[in-house]
Amino acid sequence: MKKLIGGGPVVTMDEERKVFGNGAVAVENGKVTEVGPRGNFDSEEFDVVYGAKGKILLPGLVNTHVHLSQQLARGIGDDVDLMTWLLDRIWPYESNMTEEDSYYSSLLCGLELIRSGVTSFVEAGGQFVGSMARAVEELGIKGVLAKSVMDSGDGPEAMIEETSECIDSQRSLIEEWNGYASGRVRVWPGLRTIFNCSDDLFRETKKLADSYDVGIHAHIAEIKDEIKFSKETRGAPTVTHLDNLGVLSPRFLAAHSVWLTDEEVSIFADRGVSVTHNPAAAMRVLGFAKIPEMVNAGVNVGIGTDGAPSNNRMNMLSEMYLTGLIHKGNKLDPEVLPAETVLEMATINGARAALDSSVGSLEPGKDADILILDPDTPNMLPLNDPISNLVYSINTTNVESVLVRGEFVLKEGRVLTVDEDEVIAEAKSHASDLIDRAGVELEPRFNYQD
DSSP states (O other): OEEEEEEEEEEOOOTTOOEEEEEEEEEETTEEEEEEEGGGOOGGGOSEEEEOTTOEEEEOEEEEEEOGGGGGGTTTTTTSOHHIIIIIIIHHHHHTOOHHHHHHHHHHHHHHHHHTTEEEEEEOOBSOHHHHHHHHHHHTOEEEEOBEEBSSSSSOGGGBOOHHHHHHHHHHHHHHHTTTTTTTEEEOOEEOOTTTOOHHHHHHHHHHHHHHTOOEEEEESOSHHHHHHHHHHHSSOHHHHHHHHTOOSTTEEEEEOOSOOHHHHHHHHHHTOEEEEOHHHIIIIIOOOOHHHHHHHTOEEEEOOOOHHHHSOOOHHHHHHHHHHHHHHHHTOTTSSOHHHHHHHHTHHHHHHTTOTTSSSOOTTSBOOEEEEOOOSTTTOOOSSHHHHHHHTOOGGGEEEEEETTEEEEETTEEOSSOHHHHHHHHHHHHHHHHHHHTOOOOOOSSOOO
C-alpha cells in the first residue's frame, strides 16, 4: 500500500538537514520512498493520503536510555539521598518484581513514550526481557532490550550471579529475542555499573557483543563516588580503566557519563563511544556532564529519560528542553547547544547510538517512523523560528500522531495498538501490590489523611 503523508513543514534530519516548508513523505511497505515539496506528488498515485496540512513532520524520536521495568516505581525515589534511593527503594522494588509486573510496567512506559513522540528506545536493563519484548510487540514501537547483570558488589543477592552465568544468560536472551517482532525488538548485553561488574564481566561482555554484532549498554561515571571507587579498586577513573581493558568501541553506549576528565572525553571520541545524556536525572544528584565538550570533540551524544524513579517523566520533549537550557546556565553561554544540535541528539544521533541506520531521519530507504506535530496551540505559536519551537516550546499536547514503519500507533491523539484504559488499570493494581511486597514506605507529605 502506498501512502502519502504531508501538507506542512517536513524536517528531514537528513545529511543536508533539508526542511520543506510545505512538504510530504511517500511511504510504501513501511519504508520512506520519497520526501519533497507537496507539489511534487500526485495524490491519485497513492492508496492512502493523510493530509497533515499545517502539521510538522519529524522523524520519530529515539530515547537512548530508559528503564521500562521501573515505571511502576514513579514517585518512590523523590527528594532522598542516593543511598536511600538505591538501598531502601530501588533494590527492594526490583528484587520483588514479577514478570507480569514488568510487562505492565513496560506497557505503561511505552504509552508515555509514544505520547511524547518516541518510536525507538534503548532499554537500560530489567530482569524480564521476555515480558518487555511482549509489551514492545503489542505497542508497535521499537526497542533495544537488555537484562541488567552484575557479578559483584552490594547489589541485591538475588540479582548477583557468577560471571559465567551473566554471560550465559545474556547469550540466551540474544538468541531468543534479538530480532523478535519482525525486528522491532533487539537485545544487547546490559551492565549495571563498575560498582557491580568485575573486569572479567566487562571483557567477556565485549567479546559477546562482538560475536553477535550488537551493542553494550552500561551506566558509566555516574556519580563522583564512582570515580573514587574506581581509582581505589582499579587504579584509574572509570573511563580510563575501561579503555585500559580494551572494552570501549562504537558498540558501547555509555549512560550519564557525568564525571569525565577532559582526557576521557577525548578517549570517548577516539573510540567512537556514544553517550546518552539524561538531563533531568542528572539534575537530581549527579551533576553537569561535559556535553558541550563532548559535542565539540566529536562524541556522538543522544538523549534519554532514564527511569521513572530517577526522573518521573518519560518525556523526550522535556529532555530536549532541559538539554537546551541547563548547559547554557552552567556555562553562562546562550550559544551552547543550540536548538538544531539538540534536535540532532534526539533523532539522528540517537539512531547512531542505538546502532540503527534505518531510523533517525526521513529519507528514501529508511523506515517510515514519523512524528506528526500540531503546532496550532498557544504554547507553539507563532512559528517565527520553527526549529527553535521544536525544542523550547513544544509539549506532549502537540503530538498528534505517531507512525512506525508507516503504520499508525497513535492517530489524532488515540493509541491504536493497545487498550490504554486497561493498561492503566492493570498498572495501578500491579504497582500497589509490588510496592507493598517490596516494603517500600514513604513518609506522607503535608497533613495527609486517609
